[in-house]
Amino acid sequence: MSTNIVWHHTSVTKEDRRKRNGHHSAILWFTGLSGSGKSTVANAVSRRLFELGIQNYVLDGDNIRHGLNKDLGFSAADRTENIRRIGEVAKLFVDSGQFVLTAFISPFAEDRALVRRLVEEDEFIEIYVNCPLEECEKRDPKGLYQKARRGEIREFTGIDSPYEAPEAPELTIETHRYSVDECAEQVLAYLRERGMIPAAKTD
Ligand SMILES: Nc1ncnc2c1ncn2[C@@H]1O[C@H](COP(=O)(O)OS(=O)(=O)O)[C@@H](OP(=O)(O)O)[C@H]1O
Numbered sequence: 284m285s286t287n288i289v290w291h292h293t294s295v296t297k298e299d300r301r302k303r304n305g306h307h308s309a310i311l312w313f314t315g316l317s318g319s320g321k322s323t324v325a326n327a328v329s330r331r332l333f334e335l336g337i338q339n340y341v342l343d344g345d346n347i348r349h350g351l352n353k354d355l356g357f358s359a360a361d362r363t364e365n366i367r368r369i370g371e372v373a374k375l376f377v378d379s380g381q382f383v384l385t386a387f388i389s390p391f392a393e394d395r396a397l398v399r400r401l402v403e404e405d406e407f408i409e410i411y412v413n414c415p416l417e418e419c420e421k422r423d424p425k426g427l428y429q430k431a432r433r434g435e436i437r438e439f440t441g442i443d444s445p446y447e448a449p450e451a452p453e454l455t456i457e458t459h460r461y462s463v464d465e466c467a468e469q470v471l472a473y474l475r476e477r478g479m480i481p482a483a484k485t486d
């Protein structure tokens with residue numbers, strides 16, 4: 284534990300940054316099984332926000348595990364630490380006035396709740412990327428389900444490691460029923476409804 288640490292206040296505040304950007308800042312927390320479409324939809328939303336001039340950044344499971352969290356595996360304790368660190372990083376992005384889109388399985392409800400508690404109430408938007416295991420397994424974009432079924436990967440989410448679906452997410456998207464574009468639009472529509480990004484132009 285760190286001791287003798289004093290929080291330093293910044294000269295430019297979150298509100299200053301939001302005012303200049305002309306939009307809110309928040310965590311869009313995508314959670315769901317491997318292959319459910321977290322990364323694909325998060326990136327589609329990111330592109331749309333970017334085209335609208337809205338500051339945003341995607342934090343993706345695979346990429347973070349190559350760097351910041353390369354010391355972590357997939358035990359329950361390591362997944363919890365993975366999500367805790369990502370939550371802290373995501374909070375910094377919110378403070379910087381941006382939307383941060385996180386694409387992690389984040390299988391444990393308590394870990395997601397911890398991130399929710401890190402930020403203000405209107406700064407955490409949980410998006411449940413709902414797709415049946417059978418469909419994720421059929422997609423198997425990285426061939427990992429096959430490996431898990433053969434016993435070559437242990438503690439694989441949905442196979443021999445649990446996934447706790449959100450009970451009251453801000454938004455649920457069903458990637459087995461709607462296209463990538465439709466799912467991305469559902470996220471944008473939600474942000475507009477909440478006044479977090481400017482309304483769509485109607486010209
Ligand atoms: N055992 C096991 N269980 C689940 N996933 C595994 C595992 N081993 C490797 N992978 C690959 O790692 C990606 C998940 O990493 P995350 O950081 O999102 O996982 S977690 O939130 O800490 O549970 C996950 O990526 P996505 O498919 O993008 O979800 C997998 O590609």
Ligand SMILES: Nc1ncnc2c1ncn2[C@@H]1O[C@H](COP(=O)(O)OP(=O)(O)O)[C@@H](O)[C@H]1O
Nearest residue numbers: 317318319320321322323422424458461462463
């Ligand atoms: N509506 C959809 N939304 C997201 N992905 C979809 C959809 N329909 C099919 N897919 C496909 O499913 C796979 C999802 O993979 P990925 O985005 O890496 O998932 P995750 O990040 O949850 O592991 C991709 O191959 C993607 O093209």
